[in-house]
Amino acid sequence: MAHQLLILGGPHVGKTHYVGQLYLRLTDKRRAAQYALQMTVPPTDLTAINHIIQRLREGRSAGHTPSGFNEVISFTVADRQGQQVALTFPDYAGEQVQSLVRNYLIPPRWQEMISQANEWLLFIRPDEIKPLEDVTNRSRSHLVEQRPRAKEALAQGELSAPAFYIELLQMLR
Amino acid sequence: MRLLKARSQVVCIGLVGADNAGKTTFLALLYALLRQGQAIPGYRFAGSCTLPGWEAIASSLTFREDRTDIQFPPHTSRSTGRDEGRVPGLLHLVLRPDDAPAAVLDVVFTDAPGEWFTNWVVRHEADAAAGARWVYQQSRAFLLFADRERLTGSQRGPARGELMDLADRLKHGLGTRPLGLMWTKADLPNERPQFLEDISQHLQHDAARHYREFEVSVELSGAAQWHPQVLASVAWLLDTLRRESGTPPPVPVPAATEQDLFLLRRQIIC
Ligand SMILES: Nc1nc2c(ncn2[C@@H]2O[C@H](COP(=O)(O)OP(=O)(O)O)[C@@H](O)[C@H]2O)c(=O)[nH]1
Ligand SMILES: Nc1nc2c(ncn2[C@@H]2O[C@H](COP(=O)(O)OP(=O)(O)O)[C@@H](O)[C@H]2O)c(=O)[nH]1
Ligand SMILES: [Mg+2]
Ligand SMILES: [Mg+2]
Numbered sequence: 001m002a003h004q005l006l007i008l009g010g011p012h013v014g015k016t017h018y019v020g021q022l023y024l025r026l027t028d029k030r031r032a033a034q035y036a037l038q039m040t041v042p043p044t045d046l047t048a049i050n051h052i053i054q055r056l057r058e059g060r061s062a063g064h065t066p067s068g069f070n071e072v073i074s075f076t077v078a079d080r081q082g083q084q085v086a087l088t089f090p091d092y093a094g095e096q097v098q099s100l101v102r103n104y105l106i107p108p109r110w111q112e113m114i115s116q117a118n119e120w121l122l123f124i125r126p127d128e129i130k131p132l133e134d135v136t137n138r139s140r141s142h143l144v145e146q147r148p149r150a151k152e153a154l155a156q157g158e159l160s161a162p163a164f165y166i167e168l169l170q171m172l173r
Numbered sequence: 174m175r176l177l178k179a180r181s182q183v184v185c186i187g188l189v190g191a192d193n194a195g196k197t198t199f200l201a202l203l204y205a206l207l208r209q210g211q212a213i214p215g216y217r218f219a220g221s222c223t224l225p226g227w228e229a230i231a232s233s234l235t236f237r238e239d240r241t242d243i244q245f246p247p248h249t250s251r252s253t254g255r256d257e258g259r260v261p262g263l264l265h266l267v268l269r270p271d272d273a274p275a276a277v278l279d280v281v282f283t284d285a286p287g288e289w290f291t292n293w294v295v296r297h298e299a300d301a302a303a304g305a306r307w308v309y310q311q312s313r314a315f316l317l318f319a320d321r322e323r324l325t326g327s328q329r330g331p332a333r334g335e336l337m338d339l340a341d342r343l344k345h346g347l348g349t350r351p352l353g354l355m356w357t358k359a360d361l362p363n364e365r366p367q368f369l370e371d372i373s374q375h376l377q378h379d380a381a382r383h384y385r386e387f388e389v390s391v392e393l394s395g396a397a398q399w400h401p402q403v404l405a406s407v408a409w410l411l412d413t414l415r416r417e418s419g420t421p422p423p424v425p426v427p428a429a430t431e432q433d434l435f436l437l438r439r440q441i442i443c
Contacts, residue, residue, distance in 0.1 A: 134205045134235040136400065139393040160235070162208050163224045170220055 002086040004116050008168070009123030011094030012064050018123070019073055019089050020052035020062075026077060040084060041076035048073055048091040066093060101159065101167050114172050122169075129161045183279045186410060187308040189343060190318025191335055192287030195357030195389075199318070200264060200282055201230040202391050203403050211400075213268065214408045219277065220267040227264055230284075234391060261285035261304055270415070278411070283308045294338045313418075314351045314410040315343060322358045324372065325365045333372055340376055351383035351413040353406050359399050360392035383413045 007015045023046075025031070026039040046053070048071040055062040074088045090113055100106060106114070159167060188196045204227040207218050221227060261283040268278045285304055293305035317340060323332040343352060354376060356369075363369065373386065387406045390399040 132209065132235065134209070134231065135202065135391045135393060136205050136209045136211075136396070137393070158232070159224065159228050160208065163228050166220065167224050170224075 001084065002088070003118045004088045004113075005119050005121060006113055006117035007089060007121045007123060008097060008172075009094060009125075010097050012128065013094065013123040013125040015094065015123055016049060016052055016065050016091055017056075017061065019091065020049040020056055023049060023073075023075070024053055024056055026075075037077040037079055037085075039075055040078045041086075043073050043075045045071070045073070047071055097168065098164075100171060101164055104171070106171065120172070122165075124165065132160055132162070182277075183281060184314070184411065184414060185281045185283065185312045186407070187283050187312030187315045188285070188318065189290055189305075189308065189315055189339065190287060190355075191291065191320060191323075191332070191339070193323070194287060194318035194320040195355075196287070196316075196318050197230055197284055198234070198391060199316075199355065199357065199389060199403065200227075200284055201234050202389070202400070203407065204228075204231045204264075205234055206400060206404060207266075211404060213404045213411075215271050215412065216268040216278070216408065217271065217274075218266065219269045221265050222267075223263065223265045226262070230264075261289075261308055268411070270411075280407075280411070283312065290339055291335065294335070294342050297342075309343070309346075312350070314353075314414055315347075316353045316355050316406060316410070317343060318355045318357055319372070320358065321356050321363065321369065322361050324369060325361075325363060329365065329368060333368075336372065337375060344379075344381055347381050349382050349417050351385075351410050351417075352381040353410060354384070354386045355406065356386065356388045357390070359388040359390040360395055383417070385409055 007018065009015050023039075023043070025035060026037060027042065032038055048065075051065055052062045071091045072088055073091060074086065076084055076086045078084050096110070100110060188199070190196050207213070208231065212218065262285070264282045264284060266280045266282075268280055270276055270278060285308055289302060289305040289308075292299050293302035293309075296302065297306070317336075319336055320332065323329065324336070326332075340354075354373075376386075377384065385406075387402045388399060389402050389406075392399070
């Protein structure tokens with residue numbers, strides 16, 4: 001059984017670290033008994049996570065690993081009943097997800113990843129989302145009419161974090 | 174729009190009122206409240222085809238790190254592109270009623286410049302009133318905006334006249350469509366309570382079949398009082414509509430204008 005798991009999220013949310021952590025756990029023979037899944041066929045290409053797993057083995061985290069190469073990590077795991085599942089994680093630069101929403105356009109490669117995926121995991125990093133401050137929670141201390149500046153924000157088409165995630169899910173639906 | 178029609182019920186809510194009455198600010202506040210997780214009582218937010226449009230009007234009520242002030246939404250311009258002056262800006266919400274979670278309700282708010290309605294009151298068939306006629310024909314419910322600032326200021330005489338003319342015009346041919354009156358800028362001191370009371374009396378006299386008044390303001394100091402009324406007014410319109418008609422008929426959209434319906438991006442992104 002082949003499963004494609006699509007990890008969704010912007011840059012710097014920990015997507016690649018997640019796959020690295022998963023890899024290290026699934027290959028840890030000493031603790032295999034604790035886990036419901038075991039790796040039966042390891043990845044043939046570790047490029048995307050190689051740096052991170054080296055660092056994690058030292059007990060440290062790696063910095064952000066920019067990726068623009070659309071690498072794919074694939075391995076096969078088996079559950080305790082011996083049921084095999086081939087997992088594929090595309091690793092991509094998170095900026096691509098931002099530009100999906102920014103451009104309101106899903107490139108063919110993304111269309112393919114989205115429709116082929118059996119599951120999506122959406123990664124959100126709460127500590128990097130600033131609380132929204134607007135009139136619902138802050139008093140308007142100075143009320144100035146600056147229509148040109150409002151127009152500027154409007155032209156830039158910036159979305160707040162809640163709107164970004166809603167729009168992303170609406171587009172992928 | 175065609176997609177919307179195919180999947181569900183579309184309810185168009187017409188925002189009517191003079192220039193500067195607070196219509197766009199009302200929509201911006203509605204969105205800001207939803208974005209912070211508050212709900213229209215009885216309805217669950219389930220998406221929107223016009224998020225950039227909502228974000229743009231709400232951006233003026235949102236603080237940024239690089240400044241401490243907020244701005245009111247930019248003036249709703251008289252022209253809306255190709256169909257200049259004929260189709261208003263539209264902002265869309267998908268809602269799911271709590272009592273029928275499987276149902277999908279598409280709600281579209283019209284955001285039109287006040288001048289359209291002023292022209293419409295003077296001459297219904299005027300070219301410059303085409304947009305107002307569109308709003309009047311398509312909307313299943315209305316919110317009429319009463320600018321408390323102007324209605325208590327030095328221009329209160331003409332302002333009252335305008336409001337009443339507009340209310341009378343709306344009531345003519347309203348049928349069972351609910352009409353909510355929105356007193357805006359409730360934070361400003363009310364130096365003429367009697368004057369406003371008289372207006373309210375007049376409006377309630379031979380009122381619409383479904384009529385109710387609300388008081389709103391963006392001001393945080395009275396948020397507990399005024400912000401919930403933004404959400405409540407929309408809930409009341411929808412509750413009334415659903416009780417009245419069961420399934421409202423879909424909005425017939427002229428094919429030529431489909432591209433121009435949605436605010437800002439002017440394209441349907443659902
Ligand atoms: N504190 C903390 N930092 C993490 C965690 N996972 C990843 N990071 C850090 O987040 C940054 C981005 O991680 P990365 O996996 O490259 O994110 P990606 O861009 O989504 O692939 C790196 O600096 C990591 O050290 C975590 O669980 N906790
Ligand atoms: N004090 C106060 N002023 C408001 C409030 N809402 C709107 N305004 C003012 O009214 C002006 C017009 O509002 P706007 O929403 O653009 O009106 P529209 O022309 O009906 O869309 C804004 O520029 C603000 O100066 C409010 O709640 N309190
Ligand atoms: Mg990465
Ligand atoms: Mg306006």
